Amino acid sequence: MKFLLIGITGKMGSGKSLFSSFFKKKGIPVYSSDERGKILMNQTEIIKKNIIKHFGKDSYKKEKINKTYLSEIVFKNPSALKLLCSIVHPWISIDFKNWIFSVQKKTLYVIKESAILFESGSYKECDIIMTIISPIEKMIERIIKRDNLNENQIINRLKNQISNKKREKKSHFIISNYTSVTFLQKKADKIHELFNKLYTNQYGKRR
Numbered sequence: 001m002k003f004l005l006i007g008i009t010g011k012m013g014s015g016k017s018l019f020s021s022f023f024k025k026k027g028i029p030v031y032s033s034d035e036r037g038k039i040l041m042n043q044t045e046i047i048k049k050n051i052i053k054h055f056g057k058d059s060y061k062k063e064k065i066n067k068t069y070l071s072e073i074v075f076k077n078p079s080a081l082k083l084l085c086s087i088v089h090p091w092i093s094i095d096f097k098n099w100i101f102s103v104q105k106k107t108l109y110v111i112k113e114s115a116i117l118f119e120s121g122s123y124k125e126c127d128i129i130m131t132i133i134s135p136i137e138k139m140i141e142r143i144i145k146r147d148n149l150n151e152n153q154i155i156n157r158l159k160n161q162i163s164n165k166k167r168e169k170k171s172h173f174i175i176s177n178y179t180s181v182t183f184l185q186k187k188a189d190k191i192h193e194l195f196n197k198l199y200t201n202q203y204g205k206r207r
Contacts, residue, residue: 004109004195005125009117010132011161013139013146013154015177015184019132020113022188029103033092033114033122036099040091041065050087055080075157081119089120109195118162123170128198130191131171133164135178 010016017032024030041047042065051059051070058069074081096112103110117123136158143154168174173191177184 003107004127004198006109006111006195007117007123007126007129008111008113008132009115009123009129009167009171010134011139011158011164012115013141013143013158014132014134015142016113016115016132018181019130019175019177019184019188020111022185023111023192026192027107028109028111028192029099029107030111030113031096031099033096033112033116033120036095037088037092038065038067040095041088044091047088047091051084054083054087071157075160078160081116081160085116085120089122092120093122115161118167118170128173128195129171130173130175131164131167132175132177133168134176138177 008016008020020030020032041051042063048060051065055070055073059066061069070084074084100110112122112126114120114122117126117129123129136155139158140151140154143149144151149157175184175187
């Protein structure tokens with residue numbers, strides 16, 4: 001069956017998960033690479049062994065991924081992030097393909113949400129890419145509430161993520177998350193209508 005694969009990305013704290021949730025409420029399947037990656041890192045033994053081998057035993061705490069420890073390493077060192085991606089991404093790719101197989105017959109398009117859509121190379125699979133951008137003050141505010149990090153830690157991590165300028169060059173839509181949740185939701189509504197039209201134009205009559 002034909003379907004459109006939509007990629008959603010953005011810096012940490014930009015609001016990409018919130019934006020994705022609006023589509024999920026409309027019945028659109030959403031695959032969160034970040035969430036599935038955490039699950040796979042906790043449940044897949046070969047991933048565990050390779051992470052411990054390259055990043056040390058402190059990468060896991062009580063059999064669970066030590067997100068704080070690992071994040072401190074990979075968000076300060078692009079090479080370390082690349083290494084972690086090489087360990088985890090092949091398994092995310094398999095997991096995503098299995099997920100696609102289970103949902104593709106039920107929808108006109110699916111969404112793959114990933115903070116490292118470009119770094120992992122996943123963007124190459126997408127028909128359309130959307131990048132969410134937000135003021136740094138807003139991102140810092142959201143991350144402090146969500147992850148209990150201090151401002152310096154957040155700024156350092158944001159600096160080591162791919163720039164919005166680079167993301168925008170490879171994106172079809174730039175979504176500004178500058179104002180209210182309601183405003184962001186209205187953008188999602190309009191884009192949902194557009195994707196339905198794109199599907200009809202590209203593949204013919206809707207299922």
